[in-house]
Amino acid sequence: MQALPEPLTILTNSSELAIYSCDGLRLHTAVPGCVVLPLTTEDIQKIVTICNRQHVPFTARGAGTGLSGGATSEGGVIIQLSRMNRIIDIDFPNRCAVVQPGVVNAYLSLMTRPGGYHFAPDPSSQIACTIGGNVAENAGGPHTLKYGVTLNHILGLTLVLPNGEIMKLGSKFRYRSRMDLIPLITGSEGTLGVVSEIIVNLEPIPETTRTFLLIFDVPAKATDMVSSILESGIIPAALEMIDKLCIEAVESAIKAGYPVSAKAVLLVELDGDISTVERDTQRLRKITNGKLSEPLREAQTPHDRELLWKGRKHAAGSMGRLSPAFYTNDGVVPRHKLTEIMSEIYRIGRYYQLRIANLCHAGDGNIHPLILYNPGLSGDAQRAVECSVQILRTCLDFGGSLTGEHGIGEEKKHLLPAMYSELYLNYAEEIRKIFNPNNLANPGKIFPGSGGCGELRPFINQWEI
Numbered sequence: 001m002q003a004l005p006e007p008l009t010i011l012t013n014s015s016e017l018a019i020y021s022c023d024g025l026r027l028h029t030a031v032p033g034c035v036v037l038p039l040t041t042e043d044i045q046k047i048v049t050i051c052n053r054q055h056v057p058f059t060a061r062g063a064g065t066g067l068s069g070g071a072t073s074e075g076g077v078i079i080q081l082s083r084m085n086r087i088i089d090i091d092f093p094n095r096c097a098v099v100q101p102g103v104v105n106a107y108l109s110l111m112t113r114p115g116g117y118h119f120a121p122d123p124s125s126q127i128a129c130t131i132g133g134n135v136a137e138n139a140g141g142p143h144t145l146k147y148g149v150t151l152n153h154i155l156g157l158t159l160v161l162p163n164g165e166i167m168k169l170g171s172k173f174r175y176r177s178r179m180d181l182i183p184l185i186t187g188s189e190g191t192l193g194v195v196s197e198i199i200v201n202l203e204p205i206p207e208t209t210r211t212f213l214l215i216f217d218v219p220a221k222a223t224d225m226v227s228s229i230l231e232s233g234i235i236p237a238a239l240e241m242i243d244k245l246c247i248e249a250v251e252s253a254i255k256a257g258y259p260v261s262a263k264a265v266l267l268v269e270l271d272g273d274i275s276t277v278e279r280d281t282q283r284l285r286k287i288t289n290g291k292l293s294e295p296l297r298e299a300q301t302p303h304d305r306e307l308l309w310k311g312r313k314h315a316a317g318s319m320g321r322l323s324p325a326f327y328t329n330d331g332v333v334p335r336h337k338l339t340e341i342m343s344e345i346y347r348i349g350r351y352y353q354l355r356i357a358n359l360c361h362a363g364d365g366n367i368h369p370l371i372l373y374n375p376g377l378s379g380d381a382q383r384a385v386e387c388s389v390q391i392l393r394t395c396l397d398f399g400g401s402l403t404g405e406h407g408i409g410e411e412k413k414h415l416l417p418a419m420y421s422e423l424y425l426n427y428a429e430e431i432r433k434i435f436n437p438n439n440l441a442n443p444g445k446i447f448p449g450s451g452g453c454g455e456l457r458p459f460i461n462q463w464e465i
Contacts, residue, residue: 006039008038008046010034010035010036011034011037012034017035020064020072020080021072022064023064023065023068024064024067025067025069025328025411027069027411030073032072032074032075033056033075035078038079038081038084040084040196041158041196044194044196045166046164048079048163051440052164052438055440056077057073057075057077058194058440058441058442059073059079059442060194061078062102062136063082063104063130065128066133066137066409067330067406067411068403068409070137070189070190070407070408070442070445071133081194082102082130083102084132086099087100087107087111088100090202091172092115092116092202095117096201096202097200097202098172098197098198098199098200099198099200101130101131101133101198103130104126104127104128105122105123105127105130105131106126112202117204118202119131119200119203120147121139121140121147121149122141122142122143124314131198135187135195135198136195136407137187137189138151138186138405140361140364140366142267142269142313142361143237143238144361144405145237145364146236150186153200153201153203154170154182154186154198155171155174155200155201156168156172156182157198158195158196159193159194160194161192161193162193162436162440171199189446190441191441191443191445191446192435192436192441193435194441206271206273208272208274209269209271210269210298211267211268211309212269213266213267213299214268214292215292215297216292217262218263219263219264219342219358220342221264222263222265223241223338223362224339225266225287227336229268229284232283234270234284236269236363237270237272239266239267239268240266240268240312240362240363241359242265242267242311242312242359243264243342244262244263245355245356245357245358246370247260247265248322249315249322249357250314252318253321254318256308258308258311259294266362267308267312270284284296312359315357316328319357319370319372322355323355323374325372325375325381326357326370326371327370327373327385327388328369328406329368329370329371329391329392330406331369331400331402331403332364332402332403332404333395334365335364337399337400341395341398344394345369345394348387348390348391349371352383352390353383354371354372354380354383354384355372356369356370356371356372356387357370365404366405371384393415401419402418409445409446413445414448416447425448
């Protein structure tokens with residue numbers, strides 16, 4: 001006898017709905033009408049079909065760790081995907097896995113490590129964020145420099161369209177005879193449909209990994225060193241920068257081993273085969289010779305390496321040691337403009353009379369200034385937002401982007417016309433209409449002037465970058 005399908009869990013209690021009123025940004029709030037927790041693609045199809053029939057907006061949501069206000073729905077339906085957390089298949093011969101969207105990023109690598117593989121995208125919230133959310137935002141992480149963003153690791157998707165139809169894109173096999181729509185869906189922030197299954201690429205675990213800490217007495221020397229390293233032909237697995245204010249917070253909270261006397265540090269990781277890593281290590285020693293304020297440090301044990309990375313990945317979470325609140329920025333500049341943008345960030349902070357702690361995926365030019373403020377002071381939160389906007393506009397002036405990995409969401413949609421021409425935005429809107437003609441899938445996000453209900457409120461804390 002065939003088992004009956006499990007009934008859908010639906011949340012309507014006001015206290016439960018409040019939990020889903022914001023994502024990690026906590027500046028834009030929107031209380032949903034209900035939250036539904038599906039278990040299968042067919043469950044999502046039913047939910048979306050009903051929403052389409054009743055003309056009710058819906059928003060897919062993962063772990064809620066996003067930082068652009070994208071996973072909210074004012075009065076609509078939140079499709080909460082956290083219970084769709086099965087690893088359906090791990091296929092080592094084809095170097096891939098099939099997962100549901102609620103699978104936690106770090107968990108997949110934990111399950112594939114015994115076979116010698118891992119899932120390369122590594123957002124700093126990877127112990128909490130889900131792969132479905134990574135797809136929605138095209139998430140990056142420290143190891144993006146060598147391994148690429150989420151898009152570079154997606155082989156296939158199952159997508160429930162806003163009209164309820166199911167579309168399958170790609171496959172385990174890496175050759176496609178049809179038009180590749182995966183890049184269109186990845187990073188679309190749930191505005192083109194709901195992803196219900198994902199085929200991801202698995203990378204072999206490197207033969208060896210070596211991690212170095214470079215210490216500087218001037219931030220500009222650290223950012224200049226980024227260009228020197230890359231110009232030498234070294235492609236680090238990761239190349240991260242942390243400034244003095246971040247170091248103070250990290251060492252107060254974690255004691256990761258960053259020198260509190262430093263004005264900035266670079267965390268450089270090399271991985272690959274032993275001979276290549278040894279060659280790049282010698283290059284790194286030569287490049288940095290005489291240019292650091294302290295001798296080059298190398299993690300001597302796996303524990304040392306893990307501690308250095310814990311400091312980097314928990315840097316934002318350590319900010320509570322310095323301030324009751326902070327606002328996270330996510331801009332991008334060309335790598336050779338890092339020194340200039342850092343100088344501008346400090347200048348803008350002085351203008352707004354706000355302290356700014358800086359950490360960034362330096363090898364990618366992806367900056368993450370953490371703007372510290374006090375929500376108890378009148379106007380402080382608004383000044384923090386204005387400060388962030390000014391930094392983002394400066395990124396555009398330098399030929400950069402409004403976002404590297406956090407997305408546009410509700411937060412930055414009003415700035416999009418400063419980045420793209422009207423023609424480009426019109427084309428983007430037309431693509432959205434092809435997939436989502438009734439504008440029911442995550443409305444009010446990405447597109448300038450689109451409807452949305454976000455309210456600016458101070459927040460105490462954010463997820464790590």
